Amino acid sequence: MALVVHKYGGTSVGDISKIKAVAEKIAEAKNAGDEVVVVVSAMAGETDRLIGLAHQICDIPRERELDLLLSSGERISCSLLTLALQALGYNAEAFTGRQVGIVTDSAHTKARIKRITADRVKTAIEKGKIAVVAGFQGIDEAEDVTTLGRGGSDTTAVALAAALNADLCIIYTDVDGVYTADPNIVADARRLDKISYEEMLELASLGAKVLQTRSVEFAKKYQVPLLVKSTFEKEGKGTMVVEEDRDMEKVLVAGVAHDKNQAKITISGVPDRPGIAGNIFSRIAEKEIVIDMIIQNVSDQGLADISFTLPRTESKKALELVKEVAKGIGAKEEVALDTDIAKVSIVGVGMRSHSGVAARMFSALAAENINILMISTSEIKISCVIEAKYTELAVRTLHKTFGLENPSLVTSSM
Amino acid sequence: MALVVHKYGGTSVGDISKIKAVAEKIAEAKNAGDEVVVVVSAMAGETDRLIGLAHQICDIPRERELDLLLSSGERISCSLLTLALQALGYNAEAFTGRQVGIVTDSAHTKARIKRITADRVKTAIEKGKIAVVAGFQGIDEAEDVTTLGRGGSDTTAVALAAALNADLCIIYTDVDGVYTADPNIVADARRLDKISYEEMLELASLGAKVLQTRSVEFAKKYQVPLLVKSTFEKEGKGTMVVEEDRDMEKVLVAGVAHDKNQAKITISGVPDRPGIAGNIFSRIAEKEIVIDMIIQNVSDQGLADISFTLPRTESKKALELVKEVAKGIGAKEEVALDTDIAKVSIVGVGMRSHSGVAARMFSALAAENINILMISTSEIKISCVIEAKYTELAVRTLHKTFGLENPSLVTSSM
Numbered sequence: 172m173a174l175v176v177h178k179y180g181g182t183s184v185g186d187i188s189k190i191k192a193v194a195e196k197i198a199e200a201k202n203a204g205d206e207v208v209v210v211v212s213a214m215a216g217e218t219d220r221l222i223g224l225a226h227q228i229c230d231i232p233r234e235r236e237l238d239l240l241l242s243s244g245e246r247i248s249c250s251l252l253t254l255a256l257q258a259l260g261y262n263a264e265a266f267t268g269r270q271v272g273i274v275t276d277s278a279h280t281k282a283r284i285k286r287i288t289a290d291r292v293k294t295a296i297e298k299g300k301i302a303v304v305a306g307f308q309g310i311d312e313a314e315d316v317t318t319l320g321r322g323g324s325d326t327t328a329v330a331l332a333a334a335l336n337a338d339l340c341i342i343y344t345d346v347d348g349v350y351t352a353d354p355n356i357v358a359d360a361r362r363l364d365k366i367s368y369e370e371m372l373e374l375a376s377l378g379a380k381v382l383q384t385r386s387v388e389f390a391k392k393y394q395v396p397l398l399v400k401s402t403f404e405k406e407g408k409g410t411m412v413v414e415e416d417r418d419m420e421k422v423l424v425a426g427v428a429h430d431k432n433q434a435k436i437t438i439s440g441v442p443d444r445p446g447i448a449g450n451i452f453s454r455i456a457e458k459e460i461v462i463d464m465i466i467q468n469v470s471d472q473g474l475a476d477i478s479f480t481l482p483r484t485e486s487k488k489a490l491e492l493v494k495e496v497a498k499g500i501g502a503k504e505e506v507a508l509d510t511d512i513a514k515v516s517i518v519g520v521g522m523r524s525h526s527g528v529a530a531r532m533f534s535a536l537a538a539e540n541i542n543i544l545m546i547s548t549s550e551i552k553i554s555c556v557i558e559a560k561y562t563e564l565a566v567r568t569l570h571k572t573f574g575l576e577n578p579s580l581v582t583s584s585m
Numbered sequence: 586m587a588l589v590v591h592k593y594g595g596t597s598v599g600d601i602s603k604i605k606a607v608a609e610k611i612a613e614a615k616n617a618g619d620e621v622v623v624v625v626s627a628m629a630g631e632t633d634r635l636i637g638l639a640h641q642i643c644d645i646p647r648e649r650e651l652d653l654l655l656s657s658g659e660r661i662s663c664s665l666l667t668l669a670l671q672a673l674g675y676n677a678e679a680f681t682g683r684q685v686g687i688v689t690d691s692a693h694t695k696a697r698i699k700r701i702t703a704d705r706v707k708t709a710i711e712k713g714k715i716a717v718v719a720g721f722q723g724i725d726e727a728e729d730v731t732t733l734g735r736g737g738s739d740t741t742a743v744a745l746a747a748a749l750n751a752d753l754c755i756i757y758t759d760v761d762g763v764y765t766a767d768p769n770i771v772a773d774a775r776r777l778d779k780i781s782y783e784e785m786l787e788l789a790s791l792g793a794k795v796l797q798t799r800s801v802e803f804a805k806k807y808q809v810p811l812l813v814k815s816t817f818e819k820e821g822k823g824t825m826v827v828e829e830d831r832d833m834e835k836v837l838v839a840g841v842a843h844d845k846n847q848a849k850i851t852i853s854g855v856p857d858r859p860g861i862a863g864n865i866f867s868r869i870a871e872k873e874i875v876i877d878m879i880i881q882n883v884s885d886q887g888l889a890d891i892s893f894t895l896p897r898t899e900s901k902k903a904l905e906l907v908k909e910v911a912k913g914i915g916a917k918e919e920v921a922l923d924t925d926i927a928k929v930s931i932v933g934v935g936m937r938s939h940s941g942v943a944a945r946m947f948s949a950l951a952a953e954n955i956n957i958l959m960i961s962t963s964e965i966k967i968s969c970v971i972e973a974k975y976t977e978l979a980v981r982t983l984h985k986t987f988g989l990e991n992p993s994l995v996t997s998s999m
């Protein structure tokens with residue numbers, strides 16, 4: 172008898188008929204002999220509806236109240252799914268994030284899980300019940316409601332799987348696995364049968380929306396076997412996210428990711444003194460705004476230009492702060508915000524042992540006249556910031572350049 | 586400086602523009618020097634929308650999950666109202682029922698408050714903040730979410746006012762006070778300037794929807810001065826609910842109430858043995874269904890008919906149970922459910938010292954050919970169950986019979 176954590180995303184529980192269908196899927200797994208724990212997102216559109224209400228009131232809602240507001244979405248879907256399981260005759264019980272003991276830090280709207288007891292879920296399992304848990308939420312030490320950021324229900328599911336020492340965590344979503352690129356952009360993108368935690372981590376943080384980055388970190392840390400699968404395609408095999416193996420190293424590039432939720436802020440005419448950059452970025456970090464790439468140029472007048480990228484959704488908040496900081500440090504010119512950029516990346520553990528990958532990427536983009544604005548690399552990925560309008564072209568070009576449409580080019584066993 | 590608890594009902598916060606208007610009303614009170622604590626209901630229609638979703642899944646949703654579902658409505662309005670106050674520049678903080686320490690029994694969907702600490706509200710007040718509390722909800726000893734029944738936010742407000750030793754609790758609603766009868770039915774119904782806790786208690790429990798019964802019990806028990814007032818009419822004086830005084834005793838009848846949310850269940854052919862009625866009603870009580878009137882007739886064959894009334898919303902659940910019980914005790918005939926009834930009542934502390942009130946009521950109804958199906962009386966009220974179709978006629982007749990349209994007939998000082 173296996174203990175399996177199922178996670179259903181918003182599109183999987185988008186309306187009452189879908190909720191009933193999900194209840195039947197869960198019932199099937201339970202009938203097959205599994206112990207089932209379920210984590211559920213808010214019904215599709217609900218989180219956006221609630222954010223929309225908040226924005227009718229103010230541009231930048233206070234995040235403590237925003238979290239209380241948004242957490243309601245998952246409480247609703249969690250209650251309804253539990254009722255649907257009960258209607259099918261199953262002994263199911265609904266739990267909030269607090270009730271399963273998910274304690275986070277206090278970084279509202281993007282809190283990180285500090286610990287998780289899962290006591291009530293364990294008790295429910297012992298009694299043969301199906302526990303249904305509201306994803307995306309927890310409480311901080313002050314007992315205020317926090318949320319885990321977009322896609323946070325994935326993290327709830329993986330964290331629960333880790334706490335319960337589950338045999339498998341299945342992330343049910345609206346695609347049937349992890350692809351070599353977004354199939355909406357690249358017609359011959361391929362589903363991967365398996366991918367390493369590290370590659371998945373890079374892909375997720377680079378904009379592939381299939382899994383929340385934090386959830387992959389958790390899965391890697393606690394070695395939770397993760398299966399990403401379609402709710403709707405019964406025959407779909409999905410993608411297993413597991414420890415790196417030999418096959419994976421043979422693959423130069425596992426996938427191409429892109430992220431349009433990018434913005435660039437540039438502070439021009441900054442006095443080139445030691446400590447200035449530290450000053451700027453520590454102020455930004457205080458506001459828990461996550462910075463991605465940073466570039467600094469020094470001009471011949473001893474003035475520097477500092478540019479950095481960040482999620483577009485955070486750019487309004489950051490811009491105000493940066494303007495203030497820029498004034499404080501005596502920057503000579505205006506602070507500029509550019510929201511018309513995107514990031515394209517290639518990822519693969521095979522890069523570690525192969526050279527020339529970056530050169531091939533840059534040449535391929537250049538051949539299409541795509542200008543590279545910023546570059547960032549790690550052992551297993553290369554990212555380029557480009558103008559947003561070239562995003563799709565760049566993704567298709569890179570997919571073709573590295574032969575991702577062709578499984579034979581990749582490994583023998585996959 | 587007075588400490589005032591404001592409670593805003595669902596119609597008062599029915600959309601974003603109304604929420605902003607309520608925020609401005611609260612700001613005014615705060616500017617005038619009051620310490621303000623706010624309790625808020627779900628946005629109008631939200632609770633019904635959520636119940637509708639649950640009923641698309643099953644006829645009789647399990648109440649533990651229903652409570653988790655419904656409590657979301659108040660969390661949403663509470664977050665939004667707090668954001669609106671913050672947008673006006675006020676230091677406001679949103680709290681759930683749990684966060685202000687509202688602990689209830691486990692009677693889901695109609696839980697009773699056992700205790701309330703209000704610690705976080707006290708801290709907020711000390712810091713000069715406006716505390717905004719989600720009404721209608723608490724948690725039980727097992728830390729499961731409970732709700733306090735329709736109108737439960739009134740009880741949250743009064744309980745908070747009691748715990749905080751507040752100077753006043755204002756219930757803002759869509760009518761400008763307590764009327765001698767429903768103004769939608771009786772054109773010349775009058776607003777009462779004041780009414781005693783006891784009369785209000787009877788009126789509320791008899792179907793006047795202006796206040797939840799439990800909230801009045803709480804107000805009476807802890808001597809919380811209660812003002813019922815319109816959110817929308819700035820000039821409205823409202824009705825004070827206070828301790829009984831001499832003026833009130835001069836009034837024979839303070840008001841006429843009616844309740845269409847009534848149903849009657851009849852068990853026919855019950856063996857007339859001791860303990861049978863006890864058996865039936867203890868089984869019903871176990872399910873926490875509240876029974877109103879009970880009548881038992883014994884026929885000449887030694888068989889009894891037992892009828893009782895209960896809220897129509899509970900009748901489906903009760904009918905199933907009663908059918909089971911009837912079989913168990915060897916009742917000879919079918920159990921019948923009649924949902925086509927209503928209750929009309931007259932209430933007044935003056936009845937204690939005046940006789941003949943009941944006779945006048947019965948005669949007035951008889952003069953209109955309205956048949957009385959059941960009667961129930963207390964020291965300060967008389968209720969009659971009648972056919973539902975006569976409800977409005979009966980209310981108008983009684984209002985006229987006791988001269989309620991005419992303030993001079995009532996007391997000199999009011």
